[in-house]
Amino acid sequence: MKRTLVALLLLVSLAAQAQKVYLWPKGQMPDAQAHQYAAMTDVSRAEGFNPADYTIPYIDWLPAPKKPCGACMILISGGAYNSTCDVSLVKMWGEELTKLGVQCVNLVYRTPRPVGIPIYQSAWEDGQRAVRLVRADAAKRGFDPEKIGVIGMSAGAHLGLLLATSSLTSAYKPVDALDEVSCHINWAVLNAPAYATTDGETGTKAAREGYGADVALSPVFQFDANTCPISFHHGQNDPYAPTGSTLAYRQLRRLGVPAELHLYPGKKHGAFGFERAVEFMTQMGFLGPVAPEEKLSGRFTSDEDRARVVRQDLWPAGKMPDAQDHQCQPYLEWHFPKELKTTAIQIIYSGGGYNHNNPDGFEVAPARRYLNAKGMTVVTMKYRTPRPNGLAKHTSAWEDLQRAIRLVRSQAASYGLDPDRIGIMGSSAGGHLTLMGTTSSRHKAYLPVDAVDKEVSCKVQWGIAIYPAYVLSDGVDWHNTTGGNADGLTIVPDFSFDVDTAPLLEIHGDADPWATMNSVAVWNKMRSMGLDCELHTLALRVHCFQRQASPGTGSYTWLDRIGEFLQGRAF
Numbered sequence: 161m162k163r164t165l166v167a168l169l170l171l172v173s174l175a176a177q178a179q180k181v182y183l184w185p186k187g188q189m190p191d192a193q194a195h196q197y198a199a200m201t202d203v204s205r206a207e208g209f210n211p212a213d214y215t216i217p218y219i220d221w222l223p224a225p226k227k228p229c230g231a232c233m234i235l236i237s238g239g240a241y242n243s244t245c246d247v248s249l250v251k252m253w254g255e256e257l258t259k260l261g262v263q264c265v266n267l268v269y270r271t272p273r274p275v276g277i278p279i280y281q282s283a284w285e286d287g288q289r290a291v292r293l294v295r296a297d298a299a300k301r302g303f304d305p306e307k308i309g310v311i312g313m314s315a316g317a318h319l320g321l322l323l324a325t326s327s328l329t330s331a332y333k334p335v336d337a338l339d340e341v342s343c344h345i346n347w348a349v350l351n352a353p354a355y356a357t358t359d360g361e362t363g364t365k366a367a368r369e370g371y372g373a374d375v376a377l378s379p380v381f382q383f384d385a386n387t388c389p390i391s392f393h394h395g396q397n398d399p400y401a402p403t404g405s406t407l408a409y410r411q412l413r414r415l416g417v418p419a420e421l422h423l424y425p426g427k428k429h430g431a432f433g434f435e436r437a438v439e440f441m442t443q444m445g446f447l448g449p450v451a452p453e454e455k456l457s458g459r460f461t462s463d464e465d466r467a468r469v470v471r472q473d474l475w476p477a478g479k480m481p482d483a484q485d486h487q488c489q490p491y492l493e494w495h496f497p498k499e500l501k502t503t504a505i506q507i508i509y510s511g512g513g514y515n516h517n518n519p520d521g522f523e524v525a526p527a528r529r530y531l532n533a534k535g536m537t538v539v540t541m542k543y544r545t546p547r548p549n550g551l552a553k554h555t556s557a558w559e560d561l562q563r564a565i566r567l568v569r570s571q572a573a574s575y576g577l578d579p580d581r582i583g584i585m586g587s588s589a590g591g592h593l594t595l596m597g598t599t600s601s602r603h604k605a606y607l608p609v610d611a612v613d614k615e616v617s618c619k620v621q622w623g624i625a626i627y628p629a630y631v632l633s634d635g636v637d638w639h640n641t642t643g644g645n646a647d648g649l650t651i652v653p654d655f656s657f658d659v660d661t662a663p664l665l666e667i668h669g670d671a672d673p674w675a676t677m678n679s680v681a682v683w684n685k686m687r688s689m690g691l692d693c694e695l696h697t698l699a700l701r702v703h704c705f706q707r708q709a710s711p712g713t714g715s716y717t718w719l720d721r722i723g724e725f726l727q728g729r730a731f
Contacts, residue, residue: 181297182216183289189216190285190332191277196270198286200237201245217286219293222254222264224301229261229448231307231441232294234345236287238314238354241279241363242272246313249431253311256434260447263303265294269319278380279355279363283319284331288343291323296341307446309347313431314400317353321408324348324390326382344386347446351393351431356381356404370403371688377407383415389699391420391440395427396687396694406680409697413677414645418444418699419670420714423683425663425692436696439714443699453708456716460526465533470494474541474563481559481606482551487544490560492567493519494539494575495528501535504581504730505568507620509541509561511588511629514553516545522707523587523626530719536730537577539568543593553630553637554589554654558596558605562618565597570616581730583622583662585722588674588703591628591666592654595682598623598664600656622729624665624722627703630654631678644677651681663692665725667718669701696721 183189198217203209219234235253237246254264269286273279291308298305312320327344334340360366361378368375392409394402402423412419420440422433441447474480474490510523518524519540528538543560547553565582572579586594601619608614629635632649634642642649664686666679676697686693698705698714709715 180218180220181293182218183286183293184216185336188335190335191274191282193274193282196272196274196282198268198270199244200247200250200268201239201243202247204243217269219290220266220268221301222258222266224263225258225261227261228263228302230302230304231261231309231446232263232265232298232301232303233257234290234294234308234310235264235266236310236312236316236319238312238316239271240354241283241315244268244271244316246316249313253434260438262447263301273363280315280319280322280380281331283315284322287319287323288327288331289338291343291345292338292341296338306346308345309349309441309446310345311349311351311437313351314354314429317350318355320348320350321353321356321381321390324350325387326380326384327386328384329382345388347388347441347444348390349393349437349440350390350405352395352398352400352429353392353404353408354400356408357401360400365399366401366403369399370401375403377404377411381408383411387412387415387417389418389444391422391437391699393422393431393433393436394424395430395432396423396425396692397427398429400429402687403684406684409680410645410677413643413675419697420699421680421695421697423693423695425694436714439712439717440699443710443713443715451710451712453710454716455708456706457522457526460529463529463532465498465529467496467498470496472567474560474567476610479609481609482548482556484548484556487546487548487556488542490541490543492539492541492564494537495532496537496575497532497535499535500537500576502730503576503578504583504726505537505539505572505577506531506730507539507541507564507568507582507584509543509586509590509593511586511590512545513629514545514547514557514589517543517590522704523590526706527585527719527722530723534723534731537575539564552654554593554596555605557589557593561593561597562601562605563613565618565620566612566616570612580621582620583624583726583730584620585624585626587626588629591625592630594623594625595628595631595655598662600654600658601660602658603656619660620662622663622665622725624725625679625682626666627668627672627674627705628666628678628682629674632675632681635674635678639673640675640678643673644675644681649681651685657685657689661686661689661691663729665694665721667696667721668698669703669705670697670699671701672703674703694725
């Protein structure tokens with residue numbers, strides 16, 4: 161008996177250490193087709209490769225992490241369902257995630273595409289079976305069976321989206337007791353999911369770039385009760401349309417499932433922003449307990465990188481348009497860095513519902529100090545609030561912004577700065593104001609009051625809109641009543657989107673009642689016009705997310721998105 165027990169323990173130990181585990185019992189693989197095999201391209205393209213030796217798909221367990229965090233990640237290559245070609249990408253994912261304490265396992269599913277059934281069918285079968293094997297092995301390998309995620313690229317991200325949204329739909333008939341184990345996953349990181357819209361769901365590039373009245377999210381994705389949090393990463397110029405990611409993100413918003421959306425201008429088909437994926441997993445607690453939140457104003461308290469401040473009024477005495485006695489007096493402050501490293505200028509102002517604004521508050525001062533430390537001149541603006549009587553809520557603030565841009569441009573050269581490298585930035589109502597400034601510079605907010613107004617343009621070279629409010633028709637004056645998710649919503653007519661519309665960066669909390677779909681709608685509009693727009697949404701974060709945040713999350717590092725966006729523009 162003792163010898164039998166020792167032998168059994170040895171077998172269990174060997175199983176736990178096994179690297180390659182085949183998915184299907186012999187002769188029971190569903191939809192088996194003779195032309196398919198399971199091998200990544202570093203194997204399949206090697207001399208002497210024989211497909212007959214690789215007929216069964218498998219999972220390959222990577223070495224266990226030295227300091228396990230209790231999570232497991234299934235790595236899924238893309239390759240158009242014709243191959244599994246992302247060898248170097250899978251290697252990078254495995255190495256980086258293992259360092260973070262994640263147990264990784266590589267899924268090698270059947271390719272090329274099956275015949276007579278959907279292009280994804282055999283891979284989906286393999287994927288659901290793989291999740292069951294991974295969950296069944298959780299105790300032996302020391303991770304939580306409810307902390308299983310997937311990360312995929314292209315077709316692999318399409319497969320990941322199927323696993324994330326449709327686990328209650330069985331891809332195959334049960335073959336043994338293992339199929340009683342749930343195949344749901346707990347989160348997904350999806351890079352450039354292909355074939356997600358109906359104009360490309362049969363396995364082509366998106367024929368109409370994901371746009372059109374007859375184009376929708378592919379109905380293959382069920383978005384069932386087990387749908388899990390997802391972080392989407394997509395290049396704006398990807399022919400496998402990023403619209404698929406925005407549509408899937410909107411559906412998650414409708415379900416109240418936490419998610420992130422990271423969209424990159426100028427990028428084509430590829431995997432981008434792995435660091436953002438790590439921040440997403442950190443924020444969601446998948447990599448361990450979330451660190452206590454810190455007040456972010458405490459990270460940027462010093463003005464030691466500022467050389468001097470110059471304050472000036474916006475308007476000549478007696479010439480301010482639509483002046484109303486109940487409103488504050490608007491002004492600018494130039495904040496010059498000690499060491500000038502760029503001749504570009506960033507104008508920053510706060511939100512406040514167009515009822516108040518604070519150029520020294522948490523939405524402005526940390527960003528000003530951050531950019532001063534980088535050697536950039538920052539101009540802060542106090543615009544008129546509260547809301548004007550008898551006019552649209554933003555009218556006087558828009559007048560002040562156009563005047564501010566003209567003043568800054570007219571004086572830039574006298575300070576040794578570039579009048580043609582000016583950006584604007586605001587949060588909430590200030591984000592709405594930023595959209596006014598970036599999209600509508602050809603639309604006059606007021607009649608000229610002096611030569612500056614007559615001779616100087618208020619066009620800007622970029623905008624940064626942080627959780628912009630009042631963008632969609634369900635939130636014209638307050639937060640979005642439908643979360644920006646209802647059918648038939650339109651962008652408010654405040655924004656002209658004229659020919660001088662500038663490149664834009666948007667950052668938005670995923671749980672913001674001034675809905676993240678405000679930013680998504682603007683991104684979609686700008687992409688349709690061929691204009692650059694970068695977008696990052698932050699899981700679980702609400703309005704004013706930058707008041708406090710946990711280290712290692714996207715809210716904690718949000719200013720770095722600005723620094724990255726300004727590379728090539730200001731630096």
